[in-house]
Amino acid sequence: MLPQKKKKPRKLGSVLARYPELRRAFLKHLARFGSIAGAASYVRLSRAQVEDWAKQVPEFACEMEDALDEHRGKIEQAIYERAVEGVQEPKFNAQGVVGYTTKYSDQLLLAYAKRHIREYREGDINRTEVVGQVDHRHAVDLKELSGDQRQALRLLLGEGDKENRPRITLDSKEAETQE
Numbered sequence: 001m002l003p004q005k006k007k008k009p010r011k012l013g014s015v016l017a018r019y020p021e022l023r024r025a026f027l028k029h030l031a032r033f034g035s036i037a038g039a040a041s042y043v044r045l046s047r048a049q050v051e052d053w054a055k056q057v058p059e060f061a062c063e064m065e066d067a068l069d070e071h072r073g074k075i076e077q078a079i080y081e082r083a084v085e086g087v088q089e090p091k092f093n094a095q096g097v098v099g100y101t102t103k104y105s106d107q108l109l110l111a112y113a114k115r116h117i118r119e120y121r122e123g124d125i126n127r128t129e130v131v132g133q134v135d136h137r138h139a140v141d142l143k144e145l146s147g148d149q150r151q152a153l154r155l156l157l158g159e160g161d162k163e164n165r166p167r168i169t170l171d172s173k174e175a176e177t178q179e
Contacts, residue, residue: 034071
């Protein structure tokens with residue numbers, strides 16, 4: 001057996017320079033459909049290869065981002081058209097098309113409003129959310145409570161009737177006087 005030559009790893013940047021039509025086709029497909037994996041598959045490359053190119057060739061990474069921005073712009077334009085301008089839908093009868101109605105999308109309009117109008121983002125703009133903890137205590141001297149108040153407190157604490165409930169001691173002085 002003859003020893004096999006090891007293949008030198010190709011520099012991906014040189015492949016991009018050597019095949020500009022591959023690069024253009026990838027970027028065109030990416031701008032149209034917005035999928036890196038789909039555009040890579042279209043030009044018979046793997047997503048990993050394309051991502052490696054983007055890491056090694058910053059200019060290519062910028063071109064990819066521009067293509068994705070172009071795709072996002074198309075999506076936003078379509079949302080605007082369907083939400084604000086509406087879409088013409090034909091009306092039919094037995095003779096065929098008799099007219100058109102304009103249909104609007106309330107859901108898309110709300111999504112568009114949330115993106116462009118501050119008051120529609122995350123509910124009411126006047127809402128204030130406080131995050132954290134508040135520690136607030138009232139000091140009550142239980143000795144100042146009357147007997148009826150102590151009895152009411154015991155009942156509120158869920159101790160049931162007098163015969164079956166355990167004795168609650170409200171403070172140490174009361175415990176001494178009860179004994």
